[in-house]
Amino acid sequence: MIRVFIADDEAPARERLKELLQDVAAEVANSVAGEAKNGLEVLERLPESRAQVLLLDIQMPGMGGLEVARHLALLPEAPTVVFVTAHDRHAVEAFELNALDYLLKPVRAARLAAALKKAAAGGAPGREQLAKAASAAREYLSVAERHRIVLVPVRDVLFLRAEQKYVTLRTRTQEHLLEESLVALEREFAGRFVRIHRNCLVARAAIRGFERGGGGEDESHWQVMLEGVSERLPVSRRQWPALRELVAEKP
Amino acid sequence: MARVLIAVNAAAAVGALFAADNLAQALDRFVAMAAFAEPLLLAVLVLLALLSALLQRMPYAAGFAFVVAAVVLLTALYDVTLRTMVTEPLPDLWRTLVLAAITAAAVLWLLRLVAKAYSPALAEARLQALQARIRPHFLFNSLNAVLALIRRDPRRAERALEDLSEVFRTLMAEPRRFVRLADEIALLERYAEIEQLRLGERLRITWELDAAPSDALLPPLVLQPLLENAVFHGVEPGTASGEVLVRIERRGSRVLARIENPYLEAEHSRAGNRMALDNIRERLALFFDAEARIDTRAADGRYRVEIEIPYRAAPA
Numbered sequence: 001m002i003r004v005f006i007a008d009d010e011a012p013a014r015e016r017l018k019e020l021l022q023d024v025a026a027e028v029a030n031s032v033a034g035e036a037k038n039g040l041e042v043l044e045r046l047p048e049s050r051a052q053v054l055l056l057d058i059q060m061p062g063m064g065g066l067e068v069a070r071h072l073a074l075l076p077e078a079p080t081v082v083f084v085t086a087h088d089r090h091a092v093e094a095f096e097l098n099a100l101d102y103l104l105k106p107v108r109a110a111r112l113a114a115a116l117k118k119a120a121a122g123g124a125p126g127r128e129q130l131a132k133a134a135s136a137a138r139e140y141l142s143v144a145e146r147h148r149i150v151l152v153p154v155r156d157v158l159f160l161r162a163e164q165k166y167v168t169l170r171t172r173t174q175e176h177l178l179e180e181s182l183v184a185l186e187r188e189f190a191g192r193f194v195r196i197h198r199n200c201l202v203a204r205a206a207i208r209g210f211e212r213g214g215g216g217e218d219e220s221h222w223q224v225m226l227e228g229v230s231e232r233l234p235v236s237r238r239q240w241p242a243l244r245e246l247v248a249e250k251p
Numbered sequence: 252m253a254r255v256l257i258a259v260n261a262a263a264a265v266g267a268l269f270a271a272d273n274l275a276q277a278l279d280r281f282v283a284m285a286a287f288a289e290p291l292l293l294a295v296l297v298l299l300a301l302l303s304a305l306l307q308r309m310p311y312a313a314g315f316a317f318v319v320a321a322v323v324l325l326t327a328l329y330d331v332t333l334r335t336m337v338t339e340p341l342p343d344l345w346r347t348l349v350l351a352a353i354t355a356a357a358v359l360w361l362l363r364l365v366a367k368a369y370s371p372a373l374a375e376a377r378l379q380a381l382q383a384r385i386r387p388h389f390l391f392n393s394l395n396a397v398l399a400l401i402r403r404d405p406r407r408a409e410r411a412l413e414d415l416s417e418v419f420r421t422l423m424a425e426p427r428r429f430v431r432l433a434d435e436i437a438l439l440e441r442y443a444e445i446e447q448l449r450l451g452e453r454l455r456i457t458w459e460l461d462a463a464p465s466d467a468l469l470p471p472l473v474l475q476p477l478l479e480n481a482v483f484h485g486v487e488p489g490t491a492s493g494e495v496l497v498r499i500e501r502r503g504s505r506v507l508a509r510i511e512n513p514y515l516e517a518e519h520s521r522a523g524n525r526m527a528l529d530n531i532r533e534r535l536a537l538f539f540d541a542e543a544r545i546d547t548r549a550a551d552g553r554y555r556v557e558i559e560i561p562y563r564a565a566p567a
Contacts, residue, residue: 009487010392010449012399019402038490059388061490086391106395 002120003033005051005079007042007068009060013105017055017112024113028120039063040151043071046079047147053119054079055103058091066091067138070130071151074144074179078124082115094133100125137188141169143176152176154192158206158226159233160185162199172228194246196224197236207247210235258358259292260285291329291351295322315359322355323348386479396449411448414441424471429538431565432499432506433465435474439497442475446482453492454482462500468563469506470538474499476527477510477556484524485512485554506562514554528556535560 004021008014014035021030034049036042038060046054054072058065069081083102085091095102101122103115140151156171162182169176186193186201193201206226213223213232222240223232235243263284268277298321299306306314330344393415400408421438443456478497486493496511528545535543535558543560 009453010396011451012396012449013392015403016395016399019399061488086395087387105391106398 002028002030002053002116003049003051004030004116005034005036005042005046005049005054006032007036007039007054007060007065008057008084009037010057011037013057017107020107020109020112023109024116027113028116030116039065039068042068043142043149043151046072047075047149050077051079053116054081055084056081057084057105058088059085063139064136066094066130066134067136067140069125070127070134070138071140071142071149073124073127073130074142074149075147076144077147080119080122080124082119090135094135098129098133100129100133131184131188141176141178141180143169143178150176154189155205157193158203158229160193160201161233170229194243196233196239196243198238200233202226202233204246210244210247255296255358255362256292258361259288259354262354262357263288287333291326294329295325295355298325311363315356318359319352319355323352326351386483388483389479392449393445396445400448407448411445414444418442418445418475421471421475428471429468429563429565430471431465432463432467432469435469435471436460436463436465436499438475439478442478450482450486453489454486454495455492456495456497459496459498459500464501464506464562464564466565467501467506467560468565469560470534473531473535473558474508474510476531477508477558480524480527481510481512481554481556485515488515489513501562504562506560508558509555511553511555514549514552531558 006014006017008017014037018032021032024030033051034045036045039062042054042056043063054069056065056068060068065083069083072078072081081101083091083095083100084105084107085102086105092102092104094100101115101118103111138154140153141157142152143150152169152171152174158170158172160178160182161168161170165179167178167180167182167185169178182199182201186195192204194204194207196202202224203226206228208225208227211223211225211232213221213234221237222235224235224243225232264277264281266284268281299318302321306317309317326348327344330347393411397408397411397415400411418438418441440458447454447456474497478495481495486495493513496509498507498509500507528547532545535545539560543558545556545558548555548557
């Protein structure tokens with residue numbers, strides 16, 4: 001019995017998928033674990049639904065399907081995702097290139113059955129696959145906390161600091177540990193974050209100013225001051241010249 | 252006329268640039284060439300103007316040959332006259348004649364190309380291309396919505412398919428003819444029914460059509476794409492429900508149409524929208540010249556498109 005979660009912003013489309021799932025039940029036993037009409041709802045409802053397969057419309061308002069999948073991939077029991085699209089050549093190309101399963105709307109019962117069987121056998125899509133298929137940067141960064149996904153809007157992020165295997169994310173009010181690579185984050189959000197140190201990215205918009213500091217042996221050490229953070233972050237000597245120029249252009 | 256003058260001078264300028272080592276030298280050469288060429292050019296144009304009635308009656312090939320021959324003849328005459336009047340050394344006569352012939356042929360060829368671009372056959376093809384486009388997103392999502400109805404509400408599914416086929420029939424109709432406003436409004440309403448099916452509560456359309464002149468004539472598919480965009484860019488990307496306003500009214504000798512939707516600032520909405528608007532602007536210009544206008548405005552969270560065309564009633 002495969003537990004299926006349905007995500008589509010159009011009610012008729014969800015109804016049709018439910019009808020089709022009933023149609024194929026003889027071939028592939030299934031039950032509907034839940035429904036959602038936009039990305040945020042999927043992230044709220046899916047974890048506790050314990051769904052194994054997600055039928056995910058990629059064109060939902062708010063958060064696009066690919067970003068939803070990327071956040072879901074953090075769950076310990078991440079569902080297998082089958083993307084659903086009416087017509088999106090670029091998305092389909094990305095799916096094909098990255099071996100991601102998809103269905104075209106209107107969906108045929110036979111194709112749905114095949115997709116379910118494949119999904120049950122396979123596993124959740126990998127985070128790298130999804131990252132490569134994505135055409136846009138995420139709007140949120142996410143953390144999985146005991147079967148729940150916590151979303152942090154990227155514009156609230158003040159700095160990202162790599163510490164051993166993890167990256168610490170800091171906003172005005174929260175701190176989280178991400179399992180991401182700082183280099184990948186820098187690339188994904190190019191322009192929004194600026195490197196001040198080998199292991200630290202800082203939000204450009206949050207930079208309040210710089211201060212000479214450190215005292216002690218090296219007077220030439222600079223530190224950056226951020227809005228909303230009392231801690232001063234050290235700027236590495238290597239990054240300082242580029243950083244200073246970058247900030248000089250700041251309006 | 253102006254085009255010929257510009258073309259020949261441009262050619263001279265380019266020639267001067269090629270021949271010279273630097274810009275100053277090029278300028279010198281150009282001036283020298285122009286000094287030689289302008290009187291000749293004017294003489295040629297005057298001659299051709301005088302003979303235009305004759306030229307128009309000739310088949311193209313004959314006319315082409317005639318013009319080139321005339322240019323060469325005039326150039327020869329001009330050159331000979333110049334030599335008697337001027338002491339400066341002039342370029343070799345044959346070289347000048349060949350250049351003149353080539354320039355004349357080139358200009359004639361260019362003019363023909365430009366004329367072709369505006370000829371009726373091409374305009375027709377452009378109209379076709381401009382008009383016949385069905386957004387796949389709409390097509391597949393609508394079919395999907397109809398399929399969803401088939402078991403639960405077969406009658407509604409039937410009506411929806413009928414609406415769909417009428418919409419597509421209109422989208423593929425012959426481009427040149429005018430349509431009556433009443434028909435375009437019927438299309439809008441059918442289109443709206445289909446979108447309402449898909450989006451349900453998320454789409455709320457207000458119709459203000461009481462003052463619309465049903466017998467007004469306009470090119471087909473001017474209003475439907477605007478409604479489509481209003482839904483696609485203004486309602487679908489939103490999670491809450493969106494209100495769309497469609498108002499059509501007559502003001503004296505003009506017909507005004509206004510379509511409004513929620514203004515959502517997402518990046519992609521601008522590009523697609525602009526293409527559709529340019530399309531409509533071009534078609535309105537093809538039908539009404541400068542008498543039609545289309546304007547857009549974004550204010551207070553609403554996006555508005557306004558079209559104004561002259562009121563032309565269908566013959567009774």
